[in-house]
Amino acid sequence: MQSLVWATGLLSLFHSASGAAVISSRGDETVPITLDIVNAQLAPDGFTRSTIVANGTYPGPPILVTKGQTLVVTVNNQLTDSSMRRSTSLDFDGIFIDADDTFNEGTPFVTTCPIGPNASYTYTLPLGEQTGTFWYHSQLSVQYVDGLRGAIVIYDPEDPHAELYDVDDESTIIQVGDWWQNSTLPMLAGYEATGIVPVSDSGTFNGVGRYNGGPEVPWPVVNVVQGKRYRFRIINQSARNVFTMSIDNHNLTIIETDGVSTVPHTVDLVEVLAGQRYSVVVAADQAVDNYWFNAPFVGGSPARNLHQNATLTRAILRYEGAPEEDPTTPLTSGPADGVALVEADLRPLIPEPAPVPDVNITLDLVVTAGKAIWNVNNVSYLPPQTPTLVKVLDGASAAGDFNITENTFILPPNATIQVDFPPNDDDEAHPFHMHGMNFWVVKSNSSDAVNTEDPIRRDVVGVGAAGTTLRFRTDKPGPWFFHCHIFWHMQAGLATVMLADPEGVRDDVHPTEEWLDLCPAYNALPAELQ
Missing domain, CATH: 2.60.40.420 (Cupredoxins -  blue copper proteins)
Incomplete structure (x- = not known):
């Protein structure tokens, strides 16, 4: 270590x-x-x-x-x-x-x-x-x-926020993720044939997990010293699963959301979508003992994979001086009556009003029943053979320069873009992720409130039953991928490209020879090596 x-x-x-x-x-x-x-x-x-x-x-x-x-x-x-x-x-x-x-x-x-x-x-x-x-x-x-x-x-x-914690190092990085025991190519073929997203065998906590019927892999241990305060940096590295983080007998004070410092906000449980990150401060102020660090998840029906047991994703929070043994309390999903994070309650430490929009875009998400096909505004994204950036550098600027299946929105420079996701009936929130920048969450899927004065900024936001509105700026020229971070859905077409200022791209972007060589080398490979 x-x-x-x-x-x-x-x-x-x-x-x-x-x-x-x-x-x-x-x-x-x-x-x-x-x-x-x-x-x-x-x-x-x-x-x-x-x-x-x-x-x-x-x-x-x-x-x-x-x-x-x-x-x-x-x-x-x-x-x-x-x-x-x-x-x-x-x-x-x-x-x-x-x-x-x-x-x-x-x-x-x-x-x-x-x-x-x-x-x-x-x-x-x-x-x-x-x-x-x-x-x-x-x-x-x-x-x-x-x-x-x-x-x-x-x-x-x-x-x-430095005065709020004492320890922030490699030992306080918390990485949770979904894990499959099969490799992706056969699972992807099965998804494409049935439209059913593969259900993970297990979840992992800092690279360690358990599954029904499997060996009792030793629980990961997070060590603390009584009286100290710890900044735990929680990262959901899933391709699908949503994790809810909590620690028995301890609360969590959120101080960062996707790289943005927030006004300290104390809760008992934090739901983390695929791709999202939170920093939480935890005070080691309880009796010297072992406590469960809970990370149960949801992600498809466990009936589709009998290995799955969401309560087996966890670690031990072990105080210095405690015996090296499991906590004596039951394996739960966290406090039943605990205060859960409501995303709309988060505020940035440095408030920044969301600019008035210059362009409004509505994105409707629809799945084709029984098939692995997702559509955004009736278009299922397919990656082009020639990358968007190459096309733009070669002069592409208008909608007709791109295939319809590239789902590319051409945006003016130095503008504020509002994106509205209407409420949908899907049973899971889609974590939409913006590459290269973040955005103002003007309306969170967690609330009906609209906040343009001091909304949280982040780069992954849930899109679901309540509807979501966000705004971003086109101050940086470039084609920025904007997609669902459930990667099975992304692969099935749930993605767009937000192309900001094509002329600016040609003015600002000057690739290296190493980058220019990537496409000819890749295109020359036989399919089995791609």
Whole structure:
């Protein structure tokens, strides 16, 4: 393990032998990271299967950096297992991409082409003033279901919430995710044939899970010291499942939502949709003992997968001095009468009114019954062979320059766009995610209230039965992918491209030769290597 410490105002790292994470002192220096994308035989829930992972681990190594640095990530594709995709592409969820770095954004067939086997690519990402909790994952098809996911934390040496907690290091990163014991290619074929989204075998908490009938894999342990306060950075790395986080006998004070500092808001339970992140402060103010850190989930009917038992996704919050044993209390889904987070109650620490919209867009989400086909405004998104960014750099500017199935909305520069998602009857909220930027949540799916004065800003929002309204700015030219973070739905067409200022793209974006070589190399691959 590695630990992070504050010393003379700088954030430093004690390295483990594996060198799993990299962080350097505060400043504008470059931080190089190497991720080898490999197939590895792993058993997160006790069932061994071939996986696709970064540097041989699930989740992948945490990327720990500091505000103002430039992150340089070299991805080496070393995949060989033909039961899964052999190419790959990395997305850095929530990281704001500068307009002139759009080609490093990592979305296959929108801003780039995938990286083929035995090839490498280096993503350069200036982090600027951004801070908070983020994550990386494969953006190709549903590949991250096979394991390619990991945490990113951008620490702020001047964190306005620093007085609220004592510990914020690698040990306080909480990664939950859904896990399947089958590889994605056969599961995707089954989904396309039936329209039924695969139900996960288990959920994982920091890479560890259990399933009905499986071995009693040791629970992960989160260690605390009585009297200290901990900033837990919760990341839902699922491709479908919604996790509800709680800790027996402890409450949670939210101080960050998807990289945005919030007014402290105390609750007992936090529901986290796929792709969402929260920082919560937990005071270790109870008797020295072992407590359940609960992470039950929902995601399809357990009747479709008898392995699934949502109450088995959890960890032990262990106080220093407590015996190394399980808590004596029952495995529950959390406090039955606890106060649950209502997203509409969140407020940013620095309020920013949502600008008056210049353009209004309504997005209707509809599924074709019995088929794996999702539509946005009667269009099911299909990735084009030539990425959107390549087309724009070659002169594409009008709707007729794109296939209808690219579902591309061409937007003026420096405008405020309002997107309305009308209420729908689907039984699960769709976590819609914006690449490259975040948005104002003017109306949350959690409430009927409309808030234009101080709404929360985030980059993943639930779209469901109550309806959702958001606004974003087109200050950054580029084609920005906007899609459901239930990746099975995204693969079935639940996605759009928000193309801001095509002329500005041609003025600002100047790709490297390395990027220009990606598409010819990928297109030359036989289908089994793509």
